[in-house]
Amino acid sequence: MASMNDKDYYAILGVEKDASTEEIRKAFQTKARKLHPDVNKAPDAEERFKEVSEAYAVLSDPDKRKRYDAMRSGNPFAAAGGAGGSSPQGGYGYDPFGGSPFGWGPFGSGFGGAASRRRSRAYNPKAGADVIYELTVDAKTAAEGTRRGVTYQRYAPCGVCHGSGSVEADHPETCPTCGGAGHITVDTGLFGVMMMTCPECEGTGKVVADPCHACGGTGRTLSASEVVIDVPAGSHDGDEVRKPGMGNAGTNGSSAGDFVCRVCVPEERLTRRQAGGFNLVGFAVPFAVLGALTSTLASMSLIIVIPLVVGIYMVVRDGVRASGRWWRNAGVAVANGASNGLMLALFMVMMFSCTSGLGRAGYMGYRYW
Incomplete structure (x- = not known):
């Protein structure tokens, strides 16, 4: 079987080397319909169908096409970082297509983007x-x-x-390329048998019988x-x-x-700065409550005062509103900040309890007299 270097995929599809992706796609669909084994009973139809599918799988993907062109020009590493480079991929056995020639590219999940348009x-x-x-x-x-x-x-x-996609036919028809399976298999020789989503029906197994010229089907x-x-x-x-x-x-x-x-x-919406300010105010509340309950307000003054001052400044800077809905949104922002502060405050209490439980033994287990 001929290697990829020996195959002219452009000639197989019957397109020029500067053909667009859409021209390549149309050429594949035309040839695939004629060569599909269910339609064409010629002895070599199946082999030619596989060859056409292989060519499309490579040329329809920009990256794979670039590497294929570089490989055909005699420099298989040009598309992978330059000739003669020290890349670990630059050696015998390097796959210029980055795995299989099909990957995701225009198949599989790739139909969610440009193909849908x-x-x-x-x-x-x-x-x-x-x-x-x-x-x-x-x-x-x-x-x-x-x-x-x-x-x-x-x-x-x-x-x-009228929204159906078909001008005359009432129902879709089975895809002639994949026979309704939604995928086609290709024996690439070098990479073995590969399965890819059918590019004509895009995996559904059905196609519009006579696509409307206005909406494209x-x-x-x-x-x-x-x-x-x-x-x-x-x-x-x-x-x-x-x-x-x-x-x-x-x-x-x-x-x-x-x-x-x-x-x-x-008038009812908090600015981003105001929402952040109310979050800081709420963050300080659990520490103030904790300090009051444990008589440690003085030691927690920094973690209380700084968020409060900065938060109030951020709120006042954009202007306080008189709207009841504005204050309701402010309360939600304070509550969100308080929930974050409460988690940290509880963590600090747990840490304090654990370290206090060590007593005079200290952290390393040594007892001092």
Whole structure:
């Protein structure tokens, strides 16, 4: 069997050496459909299918493709830190593809990123995500309530295929590349038999029969939408108004997310500095209580006074608010700081109890007279 150095993967896929990743992907899909053993009964179809799959596995990954090009040029270590370097990888038996030629790359979990944004025949119904929108109003408006119109961008159901991803067919069809398995196996020879996620159906085993030209088979397109939000009277900072089904549309006819409007009232919200200041104030409280109970306030003065002074300064610097919700948020921040201070205070009590229990014997077990 020919080694990787002897194989011209570009020629196998029928693409130029400067072909883009999308061109390589399309070339693989075209050849894979023609050479799949379930479709092509020629004696050499299976072998050619494996060869095409191997070529795609390498050229579709930028890092592996770079190393392959370097290896073909006669310098297999150029892509791994320079020729003639002292790297421990620079020797016989070094794998220029960093393990297997498939790795994660465009397969497996890799389809969560760029692949989901490109045109694909994969039939992969997934619920749409919520759209989060922050509406900033003053305290008076929040108390009285208001109605606002909002224009925003979201993935909406495709108007051509009505969200299915297919123009005419009512149901998806079995993937012709993997036969519905969701993966294909490749005998690379050098690395043995490898299994990789099918790049055509992206692991689902199904593809859209006739992909819509407007949405590329996903069933949704990016568009501008409008919604009217009614903020009820008596709202406060952090309250939410939800519009069901007005978020991002799902793929291939799946359910849509919601439009979530979060009310933001600056008068009721602590600044980051104020939240930190109230945390410091709360941190000092357990030590003050502990000092009072054990008559050790004097020895704990630093750990009490410094957080209190710094915390109060941080709070006052950004201005104290008269809002009841602001003070409620302040109380939450103090409680959070107090919980942290309490843990440290209890730890100090335990340490003091343990060391006191040693008595006159001291830490090393020696008795002094």
